[in-house]
Amino acid sequence: MRGRLFGVMSAVLIAASPVAAADLGAPFAPLLRPTLAPAWSLEAGGRYWYSAGRNAYDYFADGAGTTRISRLDYDGLDAHSGEAFFRLDNAGGLFLKGYVGGGLPRGGTLYDEDFPPLFTPYSKTDSEASGKLLYASVDVGFTLWDGRATGSLPLRFGAFAGYHYRHETIDAYGCRQIGGGNVCSATVLPTSVMVITEDDTWHTLRLGGVVDVWFTPAVKLTAEAAYGRVWQSAVDTHYFTFGADPADGSGDAFQTEAVLSWQVTSLLNVGVGGRWWHQQTEATDAFGQLLKYKTDRYGVFAQASVTLGGP
Known part of the structure; x- marks a missing residue:
């Protein structure tokens, strides 16, 4: 009798098991439900970026750019920067990524050249240069193809559109004559005296592509490249001559990165x-004169991050 009753109860439990699994409360229900990959995954972390920078521009006598009168070249602007970054991925292929950071360019040199016929003879001076750097970027994109989904290749391709912000302020100290002229030859200004400040802000809208290659399940190479349209606001301040000279312009940009x-x-x-x-831009200042800028910053970084979600 007991054996027959046990058999009936077992049959009832087996027949009712789908309903029971759905009706059981915590903590038993999660153990009975199938495990599904999260809809979202997040990678977030920090970076140390060591970079070298240069910002050089030619200054013309008019808006047509026919007669160059000066050239300012801020070179050797090495910066130590810290930044936070993230990438958020959806199982359907949508992703959002970005970073924000800042640093302190140090050890640079400003080379200031003046040309005939406005300045005769030709003059070249140098000054010590240092300042600050702020930057941020955000992109939204979509994974166009992921070979891992079909088991064919450990590759993933995506495209993105986004916005990049960069603000750099460089102060120049002292003045030393190193070629022709007599701008600083009569009295050498010490490096404790600020002579020029260059303050630039770039706003860039960009389009690009990104590829991920998995050499092993744990080792991945990520590379991206983007073209951008950039708008620049600049203020060049000469403390011992004409003062502040604001300028606005636009141009083209490209950005590349690999990790x-x-x-x-x-x-x-x-x-x-x-x-x-x-970045390469052309701007017009408050006096209607043309400025042609060429700006670069490049370097290497190390990073650490955590990943939440994902398969």
Whole structure:
């Protein structure tokens, strides 16, 4: 009798198991439900970026750019920067990524040249240069193809559109005559005296592509490149001559970046990489005179991040 009753109860439980699994409350229901990959995954972390920078521009006598009168070249602007970054991925292919950071350019040199016929003879001076750097970027994109989904290739391709912000202020100290002329030859200004400040802000709208290559399940190479349309606001302040001279303009930009990362654990990632920003713009100042800028910053970085979600 007991054996027959046990058999009936077992049959009832087996027949009712789909309903029971749905009706059971915590903590038993999660154990009975199938495990599904999260709809979203997030990678977030920090970077140290060591970069070299240069910002040079020619200054013309009019808006047509026919007669160059001066050239200012801020070179050797090495910066130590810290930044935070993230990438948010949706299982359907949508992603959002970005970073924000800042640093202190140091050890640079301003070369200031003046040309005939406005300045006769030709003059070249140098000054010590240092300042601050702020930057941020945000992109929204879509994964166009992921070979891992079909098991064909460990590759993933995506496209994105976004916005990049960069603000750089460089102060020049002292004045030393190193070629022709007599701008600073009569009295050498010490490096404790600020002579020029260059304050620039660039706003860039960009379009680009990104590729991920998995060499192993834990080792990945990510590379991206983007073209941008950039708008610039600049203020050149000469403290001993004409004062502040604001200018506004626009131009073209490109940005590239590559990262080799290693997934140490299911949570922790580390990596090394490099990036290059380039901008080329033309601006008109308050006097209606043309300025042609060429700006670069490039360097290497190390990063660490955590990953939440994902398969």
